[in-house]
Amino acid sequence: MKEVKASMAGTVLNILVAEGDAVSAGQAILTLESMKMEIPVEAEAGGKVEKIHVEVGGFVNEEDTLITFGE
Amino acid sequence: MNKILIANRGEIARRIIRTCNKLGIQTVAIHSEADGDLPYVSEATEHVLIGPNPVVQSYLQGDKIIEAAKAHGASAIHPGYGLLSENAEFARKVEEAGLIFIGPAADIIEKMGDKIESRRTMIEANVPVVPGTENGVATLEEAIKEAEAIGYPVMLKASAGGGGIGMVRCDSEQALSQQFVSVKNRAKAYFGDDIVFLEKFLPNARHIEVQIFGDQHGNIIHLFERNCSVQRRNQKVIEESPSPNLPQDVREKLCEAAVQAAKAVAYTNAGTVEFIVDENNEFYFLEMNTRLQVEHPVTEQVTGLDLVEWQLKVSNGEELPAQTEIESAGHAIEYRIYAEDPKTFFPSPGTLEKIIWGQDARIESGYEQGNAVTPFYDPMISKIIVTGEDRIDALRKSQNFFNHATIAGVKTNIPLFHEFIESPEFVSGDYATSTLSNWMEKSKEESGL
Numbered sequence: 001m002k003e004v005k006a007s008m009a010g011t012v013l014n015i016l017v018a019e020g021d022a023v024s025a026g027q028a029i030l031t032l033e034s035m036k037m038e039i040p041v042e043a044e045a046g047g048k049v050e051k052i053h054v055e056v057g058g059f060v061n062e063e064d065t066l067i068t069f070g071e
Numbered sequence: 072m073n074k075i076l077i078a079n080r081g082e083i084a085r086r087i088i089r090t091c092n093k094l095g096i097q098t099v100a101i102h103s104e105a106d107g108d109l110p111y112v113s114e115a116t117e118h119v120l121i122g123p124n125p126v127v128q129s130y131l132q133g134d135k136i137i138e139a140a141k142a143h144g145a146s147a148i149h150p151g152y153g154l155l156s157e158n159a160e161f162a163r164k165v166e167e168a169g170l171i172f173i174g175p176a177a178d179i180i181e182k183m184g185d186k187i188e189s190r191r192t193m194i195e196a197n198v199p200v201v202p203g204t205e206n207g208v209a210t211l212e213e214a215i216k217e218a219e220a221i222g223y224p225v226m227l228k229a230s231a232g233g234g235g236i237g238m239v240r241c242d243s244e245q246a247l248s249q250q251f252v253s254v255k256n257r258a259k260a261y262f263g264d265d266i267v268f269l270e271k272f273l274p275n276a277r278h279i280e281v282q283i284f285g286d287q288h289g290n291i292i293h294l295f296e297r298n299c300s301v302q303r304r305n306q307k308v309i310e311e312s313p314s315p316n317l318p319q320d321v322r323e324k325l326c327e328a329a330v331q332a333a334k335a336v337a338y339t340n341a342g343t344v345e346f347i348v349d350e351n352n353e354f355y356f357l358e359m360n361t362r363l364q365v366e367h368p369v370t371e372q373v374t375g376l377d378l379v380e381w382q383l384k385v386s387n388g389e390e391l392p393a394q395t396e397i398e399s400a401g402h403a404i405e406y407r408i409y410a411e412d413p414k415t416f417f418p419s420p421g422t423l424e425k426i427i428w429g430q431d432a433r434i435e436s437g438y439e440q441g442n443a444v445t446p447f448y449d450p451m452i453s454k455i456i457v458t459g460e461d462r463i464d465a466l467r468k469s470q471n472f473f474n475h476a477t478i479a480g481v482k483t484n485i486p487l488f489h490e491f492i493e494s495p496e497f498v499s500g501d502y503a504t505s506t507l508s509n510w511m512e513k514s515k516e517e518s519g520l
Contacts, residue, residue: 009124013260034418034446035448036450037304039417
C-alpha cells in the first residue's frame with residue numbers, strides 16, 4: 001500500500017481524483033495551498049485510489065497522509 | 072485613542088507598534104501559537120494568544136478579536152494589510168462594538184472589494200477602466216462570446232479576488248475553456264464567491280498605483296505614485312517611487328484620476344488606486360485597495376510622512392494637510408524578501424539561522440535571527456527600503472546592500488535581487504509586469520549554454 005503525504009502544511013484547495021480511480025505516475029491528484037502558493041501534489045507511482053484522507057478546505061500538517069493507493 | 076489592538080502579525084504589526092510608541096498610544100498584539108516568539112508580540116504593550124496556527128482559527132477570528140480588544144480596553148482596531156483588512160463585515164462589527172476601525176467605512180470596503188462593482192463605479196465617475204465585461208460571466212459559452220468581442224488575450228478574474236490570486240491569462244478560446252471552471256472553483260475556495268469576469272490583457276503594461284488619503288471632512292489628497300511592475304505570480308516584489316519612465320504630464324493625470332476615483336466613493340483613510348499603464352502611457356483603473364499597502368514605506372520615504380500616524384489621526388477626526396503641502400523628494404525602492412526558492416518561487420519555511428543585512432537601508436522585518444518562518448502564513452520575511460537623492464543613487468545603494476545581504480536557514484529571493492537589480496532591464500527603468508519572468512527565462516537559457 002502506498003501513501004502520498006503532504007510535503008508541507010497547507011489547506012487542501014482541490015482534489016482531482018475520487019476513490020476507486022486508477023491514476024498513473026506523475027498525474028496531479030490534488031492541490032495544496034500554502035503560504036499564498038498553490039502546490040500541486042502528484043502520484044509518485046500508478047495505482048488505484050483506495051482512500052482519500054482529506055477534504056477540500058481542510059488543513060493538513062507536513063507529513064499528514066493525503067491519499068492511500070492500493071495495487 | 073489611548074490603546075489600539077492590532078489585528079495582524081509580523082512586520083506590519085511591528086510597524087504599527089512603532090508609530091503608536093511614538094504617539095504614546097498603547098498596543099495590544101494578537102498571535103497564534105506559532106507566532107508567540109516573534110518580535111512584534113513582545114514589543115506590544117500587551118499580547119493575547121488568539122488561537123491555533125491556521126489563519127481561519129486565529130487571525131481571521133473576527134469576533135474573538137473584537138472580544139479581545141474590549142477585554143483589554145482598546146478603543147480602536149488596526150487591521151494592517153491582508154487578513155481581515157478588507158473584510159467589510161469585520162469592519163462593520165468593529166464599529167457596532169463601539170470601537171474605531173482604522174480604515175475606510177465598511178460600505179466603501181464592500182463596494183471596492185467587488186471588482187465588477189468597482190469597475191462600474193469608476194466608469195460612472197469617468198475614470199478609464201481596462202476594457203472588459205460589465206457584469207460577471209456565468210457560463211463558459213457567455214465567456215467565449217464576450218472574449219471574442221474583447222479580443223484575446225484576456226484575463227479571467229474572480230470578482231472577489233485580490234492579491235494576485237484568482238486570475239489567469241487566457242490566450243485563446245481553448246485556454247479559456249480549460250481555465251474557466253478551475254478559476255471559478257478557486258474563486259469559490261479562496262473568496263467564497265465564484266463570480267468571474269473578463270478583462271482585456273494589455274501586453275507590455277506597467278502596474279502603477281497612486282496612494283490616496285481621505286479624511287472625515289471630505290478632503291481627499293494623493294501622495295504620488297508607486298511603480299509596482301516587478302512581479303512574480305502576479306504579486307509585487309519591487310516597488311519604487313517616483314515611477315521611472317513616466318512623463319510628468321501623465322503622472323499628474325494619473326494622480327488626478329486617483330483622486331477622482333476616491334471622490335467617487337467619498338473615500339476615508341489610506342487607500343491605493345491601482346492602474347495599468349500601457350506603452351503609450353494610456354492608463355486604466357484596475358482596482359482600489361482599501362487599506363494600507365505592503366509598499367507604503369516607499370511613499371513615506373519620498374514624502375517624509377508617517378502613513379500609519381495619518382491613519383490614526385484621520386480615524387480620530389483630524390484634518391489632512393492640503394494637497395499643495397505634499398511634496399515628493401528623492402527616490403525610494405522597496406524589495407520584498409521572501410522565504411522562497413529564488414528560481415521556482417516555491418515557499419521555503421524554516422529557521423532563520425543567520426541574517427546579515429547591508430548598510431544604508433530602512434528595514435521592516437517581521438522576524439529576527441533565530442525566529443522560524445512557519446508554513447502557515449505569507450512567506451514575506453522583511454522589506455528593504457533604499458532611499459537616494461535620485462534613482463541612480465538609490466540603485467547604487469541597493470547594489471551595495473545586496474552585495475552584503477545574506478540569510479541562512481531558509482531559501483530566499485536575495486540572490487535573485489542581487490542579480491536582477493544589475494540587469495539592463497531594471498537599471499534602465501523601462502520595465503513592465505512581464506520583465507522579471509522574461510529576464511529569468513533569458514538568464515536560465517544563458518546559464519544553460
